[in-house]
Amino acid sequence: MAGRRKGRRDEEAAPLGSxxxxxxxxxxxxxxxxxxxxxxxxxxxxxxxxxxxxTFVSCHQCEHRAWFPLDGDGTALERDEVVRRSSRS
Known part of the structure; x- marks a missing residue:
């Protein structure tokens, strides 16, 4: 077969995430x-x-963004809280 490299095995491609x-x-x-x-x-x-x-949420309609803890009650974290929790100090 033209275009195939010698020694390569046919490997099934892993499914991509979404x-x-x-x-x-x-x-x-x-x-x-x-x-x-x-x-x-x-x-x-x-x-x-x-x-x-x-869960980070970004709205397609109004472009609002928010971060919600998975174990939370549906209240978004304040941006400053996300930044604090994201620092690697």
Whole structure:
């Protein structure tokens, strides 16, 4: 076969991850935007430097951003709190 390198094995490609993969667990309070109510959100599961698991939410409609602890009650963390928890001092 033209274009194949000698000695390479055919390896099945690993499936790529997705930002919108179904079945991901997100924090309470992240179903809709807290500002405009839109459900068009990007949600990312992140671990802050202090070990806090959060869902970062960015609204496609109004561009509001927030961080919600996975074990929280649906209240977003203040930006200063996220910065404090993210520092590696």
């Amino acid at each position: 930002l919108s993969a179904p079945g991901q667990v997100h924090a309470p309070g992240t179903a809709t935007c807290g500002v405009c109510g839109s459900d068009r959100l990007t949600r990312l599961h992140l671990a802050l430097a202090d070990g806090t698991d959060v």
